Amino acid sequence: DGGITQSPKYLFRKEGQNVTLSCEQNLNHDAMYWYRQDPGQGLRLIYYSQIVNDFQKGDIAEGYSVSREKKESFPLTVTSAQKNPTAFYLCASSLTSGSTLYNEQFFGPGTRLTVL
Amino acid sequence: GIQVEQSPPDLILQEGANSTLRCNFSDSVNNLQWFHQNPWGQLINLFYIPSGTKQNGRLSATTVATERYSLLYISSSQTTDSGVYFCAADAGGTSYGKLTFGQGTILTVHP
Numbered sequence: 001d002g003g004i005t006q007s008p009k010y011l012f013r014k015e016g017q018n019v020t021l022s023c024e025q026n027l028n029h030d031a032m033y034w035y036r037q038d039p040g041q042g043l044r045l046i047y048y049s050q051i052v053n054d055f056q057k058g059d060i061a062e063g064y065s066v067s068r069e070k071k072e073s074f075p076l077t078v079t080s081a082q083k084n085p086t087a088f089y090l091c092a093s094s095l096t097s098g099s100t101l102y103n104e105q106f107f108g109p110g111t112r113l114t115v116l
Numbered sequence: 117g118i119q120v121e122q123s124p125p126d127l128i129l130q131e132g133a134n135s136t137l138r139c140n141f142s143d144s145v146n147n148l149q150w151f152h153q154n155p156w157g158q159l160i161n162l163f164y165i166p167s168g169t170k171q172n173g174r175l176s177a178t179t180v181a182t183e184r185y186s187l188l189y190i191s192s193s194q195t196t197d198s199g200v201y202f203c204a205a206d207a208g209g210t211s212y213g214k215l216t217f218g219q220g221t222i223l224t225v226h227p
Contacts, residue, residue: 031213035215041219041220042120042220059117103147104161105147105215107159107161
């Protein structure tokens with residue numbers, strides 16, 4: 001089955017703890033993305049990576065970190081510096097990010113993070 | 117950066133009715149996508165349509181890039197069409213790959 005998987009589906013964190021959200025894709029896509037969605041809102045871009053070992057900040061990167069050591073994996077760490085981390089986190093991928101023909105983004109099922 | 121606005125914010129229909137959702141964007145686009153978010157949060161790709169017209173069953177979409185808007189048409193609506201519809205745009209250039217989402221249209225279809 002080709003697609004994007006995210007784990008866990010639900011995650012509970014105590015204040016002051018770092019947590020890492022997993023995102024894996026087997027679509028052989030070069031580009032991967034992390035978005036955050038708050039209730040009743042659209043999605044906002046946290047980080048994106050166009051190629052292995054390279055990534056860029058999105059609009060709301062403060063308090064988050066990422067790595068891209070493998071093409072198929074793009075984990076997101078929510079650090080204790082993130083002031084309001086409770087949200088729905090969605091990972092996406094696209095074949096490339098620079099070509100009009102191949103930059104359609106596809107999304108995983110998401111992880112709901114709750115800070116207790 | 118690019119601004120994306122959707123209208124209406126809410127739409128209530130009876131089953132069988134037709135509807136039009138609108139997406140305005142503030143700059144020329146490299147990528148324009150329409151999504152349906154189901155009750156479990158999954159974003160389902162409806163259309164990839166930076167320009168032109170596409171149809172898929174009861175759904176169709178048109179993007180007029182020169183006038184900076186896109187329309188999503190839903191015909192003969194069904195209760196399963198309920199959910200949130202998002203438009204998202206990527207302005208290209210230094211913003212390649214960065215989708216900016218609108219606030220969404222919440223569609224409720226009653227039987």
